[in-house]
Amino acid sequence: MNEPLSFDDPRLDEQLASFTDQLLNGTTQGEGWEPEDARLRLYLQKLQQTVVQVHSMIGTMEPDRELNSRIKKQLVSAWYEVKSPPQARSVWQRLRGIFLPEGQGWKSSRGARQAQVLRLAVAAVAILLLLAIFVPGIGSALEGTALGRGGILPIGLLVILVIGVGLWLWRGKSR
Amino acid sequence: MASHNIPTDEDLVRSIQQGALDAFVTLYERYLPSVYNRVRYTIPEMDTEDVTQEVFIAAMRSIKGFRGDAQFSTWLRTLTNRQIADYYRKRNPAEQELDHETITQPFGAGSGLRKASSSNEMANTDRPMEETIMLQQAIRKLSNNHREVVLLRFAEGLQFNEIAALQGQSLEATKSLFRRAIAALQKHMGFDDE
Numbered sequence: 318m319n320e321p322l323s324f325d326d327p328r329l330d331e332q333l334a335s336f337t338d339q340l341l342n343g344t345t346q347g348e349g350w351e352p353e354d355a356r357l358r359l360y361l362q363k364l365q366q367t368v369v370q371v372h373s374m375i376g377t378m379e380p381d382r383e384l385n386s387r388i389k390k391q392l393v394s395a396w397y398e399v400k401s402p403p404q405a406r407s408v409w410q411r412l413r414g415i416f417l418p419e420g421q422g423w424k425s426s427r428g429a430r431q432a433q434v435l436r437l438a439v440a441a442v443a444i445l446l447l448l449a450i451f452v453p454g455i456g457s458a459l460e461g462t463a464l465g466r467g468g469i470l471p472i473g474l475l476v477i478l479v480i481g482v483g484l485w486l487w488r489g490k491s492r
Numbered sequence: 493m494a495s496h497n498i499p500t501d502e503d504l505v506r507s508i509q510q511g512a513l514d515a516f517v518t519l520y521e522r523y524l525p526s527v528y529n530r531v532r533y534t535i536p537e538m539d540t541e542d543v544t545q546e547v548f549i550a551a552m553r554s555i556k557g558f559r560g561d562a563q564f565s566t567w568l569r570t571l572t573n574r575q576i577a578d579y580y581r582k583r584n585p586a587e588q589e590l591d592h593e594t595i596t597q598p599f600g601a602g603s604g605l606r607k608a609s610s611s612n613e614m615a616n617t618d619r620p621m622e623e624t625i626m627l628q629q630a631i632r633k634l635s636n637n638h639r640e641v642v643l644l645r646f647a648e649g650l651q652f653n654e655i656a657a658l659q660g661q662s663l664e665a666t667k668s669l670f671r672r673a674i675a676a677l678q679k680h681m682g683f684d685d686e
Binding site for chain 2: 324325327329330331333334337338341363364367368370371372374375376377378379380384385387388389391392393395396399400
């Protein structure tokens with residue numbers, strides 16, 4: 318029968334730390350302590366293998382110059398927005414705020430995607446609204462309803478309003 | 493150049509609080525590598541740049557409230573972790589499902605995972621994306637202290653004695669924590685398939 322293994326041997330910790338240092342610092346692998354027990358030896362080898370995998374998959378790298386410049390540029394424009402005194406927002410600015418994410422001076426691709434979805438949704442609502450008002454047949458006869466003739470127009474507008482409010486709330490949640 | 497000419501983080505923070513943009517840029521240059529690498533270890537590659545940028549925007553917005561109770565690097569690290577958490581909180585279920593589907597393949601033997609032959613091997617050249625996503629998910633599954641020691645050593649490149657000082661623990665305790673973190677990571681990645 319196998320004896321219970323002790324994984325609390327500080328030499329295991331020391332050996333793995335030393336192995337990691339050598340790997341990350343790019344120094345050559347020296348001879349280190351090796352457990353006598355085969356199972357402990359296998360345990361240590363697997364830990365070392367995991368360290369190698371983690372390092373080989375992501376590693377560390379310096380952000381390239383282009384990325385550095387792009388972010389810096391956005392930060393500089395954000396700086397002036399953050400530092401500028403708050404002003405009363407005009408109706409136009411408020412409308413613009415619906416379509417652009419917070420901190421309009423910088424546009425992340427994720428923020429741009431959200432804004433794009435919102436633009437499409439608002440355009441769809443606007444088209445539905447125009448159809449409801451101008452296309453003959455929609456918003457005219459609806460015999461036998463409690464609302465009588467023309468009852469579908471207010472219902473349509475109500476549906477559009479509900480969709481609009483839903484989108485607005487969804488946008489607020491996704492921020 | 494004498495080292496006393498290099499402004500400390502605290503000097504820079506004070507200048508930023510007085511409105512000096514160039515101080516912010518200096519601080520940004522100083523911390524970009526560590527923030528960027530921390531984000532790379534936890535966020536899908538396509539969003540790494542955005543989240544890195546958001547970390548510094550968040551720092552810019554809240555630096556006025558920084559009182560120096562903790563080191564600036566610790567404060568920024570906390571902010572980075574918060575932005576990473578926000579990133580996952582904001583992701584819709586469909587995106588998270590996509591991640592899950594991408595990594596249904598086992599990660600261990602036979603998955604085509606290559607081993608690094610040298611420490612200079614740069615990580616993200618022709619590396620399969622699903623393996624990286626799986627590693628990122630495994631890191632996210634770690635407990636806070638396990639995740640932190642892994643990120644500090646791998647992503648930020650701190651030495652064990654620096655991590656020990658930062659965490660306020662002994663060097664031996666830090667190395668032990670690291671070994672247990674790697675064992676947990678191995679388990680989450682499916683490497684402990686004895």
